[in-house]
Amino acid sequence: MRLITWNINSLRLRLPLLQRLIEEQAPDVICLQETKVPDPLYPRDALAELGFPHQLYRGMKSYNGVTILSRTPLEPITGTPDWCGREDCRHVAASIQTETGPVTLHNFYVPAGGDIPDPQENEKFAHKLAFLEEATAWFRANPPQRSILVGDLNIAPLEHDVWSHRQLLKIVSHTPPETTRLTEWLHAGFEDAMRKAIPEPEKLFTWWSYRNRDWKKSNRGRRLDHIWTTPDLLPGLKTINVLSPMRDWTSPSDHVPVMMDLAV
């Protein structure tokens, strides 16, 4: 199975890029974040024509929004929490059929958390920490098996997940309150598949700010996008590929896709 996760930053705007991605990489399953499209305006037909008639989506106006696309049928997983009681379209889950049996797939868009890394001063940062704690508690109470968790988790947990560990320690996405919580969530039953395939100290980034004039030259990236699997699936891990060249496509997202080939 070939799976891609990508923060597309507007699904409707970047449908042509998604089409090219599908043509070049031929994924079986695609998880997108920041679709920024309300459900009634979701481009069902266009995506079906690209080979993905099986769609699960949860969107809202302007912000957030997640979707899972599949060439083969998806079974929606219901009964997952409404994280932080906000109904803000940051998680969707499905069961997908494989030759070796069903696999559970979680697609998350974790709150970015604003600029000030202090939950007292910054409600968005407080929300981010609460979201991480809720997710950790839920997976501890519902231990995952044969599961994949992907998404824009908006945290770069390891030293070599950022261009400068020292300079980013007080920058939201790499502060200890976030990285320790993300690691606790991971340890609620998952393995970091990206780092199994590409271990530290190799630098690994999936996001480069729009605010750098030349992203490649300055290379001030962060690994904000993740692919986790439960240990039972890890023997099937073949390759992880960060599709960095897409950052140079016309009108790119600030995130690039991460692709995994998994034998299931």
Add this chain to the structure above:
DNA sequence: ATGGTAGAGCTTCTA
């Protein structure tokens, strides 16, 4: 220490 850019939809918020 600061400001730089992008998207959605409306003149601001979020990232």
